[in-house]
Amino acid sequence: MTLLIIIIVLAIIFDFINGFHDAANSIATIVSTRVLSPFQAVLWAAAFNFIALFIAKYVIGEFGIANTVSKVVLENYITLPIILAGLIAAIIWNLLTWRLGIPSSSSHTLIGGFAGAAICANGFQSIHTSVIMKIASFIVLAPLIGMIISSLITLGILWAFRKTNARKAERTFKRLQLLSSGLFSLGHGMNDSQKVMGIIGIAVITICNTDAIHNMPSYLVMHDMHDMHDWIAFTCFGAIGIGTMMGGWRIVKTMGSKITKVTALEGVCAETAGALTLFLTEILKIPVSTTHTITGAIRGVGAVKRLTAVRWGITINLLWAWILTIPVSAILAALIYLLVSFLGIN
Secondary structure (H helix, E strand, C coil): CHHHHHHHHHHHHHHHHHHHHHHHHHCHHHHHCCCCCHHHHHHHHHHHHHHHHHHHHHHHCCCHHHHHHHCCECHHHCCHHHHHHHHHHHHHHHHHHHHHCCCCCHHHHHHHHHHHHHHHHHCHHHECHHHHHHHHHHHHHHHHHHHHHHHHHHHHHHHHCCCCCHHHHHHHHHHHHHHHHHHHHHHHHHHHHHHHHHHHHHHHHHHHCCHHHHHCCHHHCCCCHHHCCHHHHHHHHHHHHHHHHHCCHHHHHHHHHHCCCCCHHHHHHHHHHHHHHHHHHHHHCCCCCHHHHHHHHHHHHHHHHCHHHCCHHHHHHHHHHHHHHHHHHHHHHHHHHHHHHHCCCC
16 A cells, blocks of 8 residues: 555656646747746646646546556556556656756656566566557657648648738737647646556556455545546646646747747647647547647748748757657666565565
């Protein structure tokens, strides 16, 4: 029971860190276009991060992404030390990339850590390869889809507003950016909060599959992911919202200015494209990186201006960080699992 509590606490800490690491992506353009101040923007994003809980629970009617994350490792191979090692690795990598200002993926960090610890403990037969490959494929697909959608939206809007006064159009799109950034924050909340729900859920299920269930309070008893308790959902969505309010200004700087300079119009296009991509992956029940998604969307609007408007060198560096996230997290988690085993934690 003690180890389960530690895992739940660490998972919530990871979710909080994810808030100031990843959620800044949803406000980068709205800050860079000066539609809202940084403080106003984080409050705006945090509110929509939490509202996303009610969309997932009462509109969509399920937490599909949480279920997908729980299936990264085959259930009969999952132990609490494996989950613990994966979480610690994910937290370390998230903090390191945040410190360096690298907008890496918290999603893939968590998945890489979970899988890496399981492989170290039981070999490759312990992981659900098809699930991991599907998730990994969206390292490329998510930014690509975001880029294509944002390019199309940008071209359509430029054509529709071709005869509109530039100053009037700018005022209009600054207002619309409030809506588009809110939609993107909804997508972020639905996608990223569920990843931690999946980890907490599978940890509770794991311990309930042992004799320890006889000493478990009712609010911790779960037999499958469909038994997800409301307190887990509220805690995860709340933690990411609070993390968002703590800000992530180093990431905002990279996303809002280093890739390409964006106007309010371009911000609306990028955020709307990012939101649509996240809503699509929610339907497909695939956990993706909001970082990857918004980066691709920003690249799309920049490329419509002119290809040279996008700083492709920065983009290539980001791509390398994304590709390395899963294997680096997996290796780090494997090392931590060995340490956990050596210390006799179980």
